[in-house]
Amino acid sequence: MIILVGYATIEGQTRKIAEAVAASIEAAGDRALLFDISSGGEYAIGHPEAVILCAPVHAARYPAAFVNFVRQEAPWLRGVPTAFVSVSLLIRSEFDEERDEARHFPQGLFDETGWKPRHVHHAAGALRYTEYDFFKRWIIRRMAEYEKAPTDVSRDHEFTDWQALADFVGAFLTSAKG
Template identity: 35%
Template sequence: MNILIVYGTTEGQTGKIAARTATRIRERGHQVELRDSAAPASDLKLGHFDAFIIAASVHQEHHQETVTNFVFAHHDALSNKPSAFISVSLSAALGDQKTQAQKYVDQFVSVTEWQPSMTLLLGGALRFNKYDYFQEQFVKFVVMKSGDPSPERDHEFTDWNALADFADRFLETAG
């Protein structure tokens, strides 16, 4: 199977997640092309792909505009073949905010009118060295409110085992 993974990343965690997904799929004997939605791709032809995985992180309650634009531009191809959506957010990692993480996905699906075959809510990472002052204060507030790990250092919330299981299940259903 030939799979296209398109991702949008702000601080790099979703790029890391997309790369790990691509590695898992290659280990299972499939071909993968990995594309950053922010990079121009006028030469991209979707017809030869058998399935699609879209990964995007949530910032300020929305997924990346470049990912939204990609889904709009390629709605037919994404809708006519097996497809999956990985939504990366801090809300997905915080137990009391899973409902909010699902709302971000529901909003994305509603806006784009794309219905992926599978969806994964996945925790991202805190990268304090990449935040400006206001972003840092907001994240510290959210983390302190939830009682989760120290807001004083970078922290990775991604459940890599859940991602591997998701990739395997997607291959089973898409194949």
């Protein structure tokens, strides 16, 4: 089975997640076609047999290029097995209302684009302190203090649960082939 793994990334964690999704697909014996949606390019083959899309939430929305892709491809996406990985730091919050907010971000995307995947996975992202400019690092550190997240700005902090992601991909592959 050929599976498109499309992603949009802002700080790189979603690309890393999409690469792990593709690696899990390949390890299961299927072919993964990794595609950076933000590149504006075309994927190299006709329409794959299944799709897993990955996108980060920043400022309560997904990247515009990702939303545009989903809107444009929604008729095709509705006809093949699909899954969505929503990447947000809020999913790891200690506050119930913030985790609930993160769980509801995908519904806005689905309402806006007309696409509803069979499976949705919420993955926590990363704090990339070493890549932020001074102002962003200062703001993010203050937010991290509030969330009781790591505040050591001398290194990055990753929160993605890689085993949960691999399990999600495995379950999707089983479902897509069934």
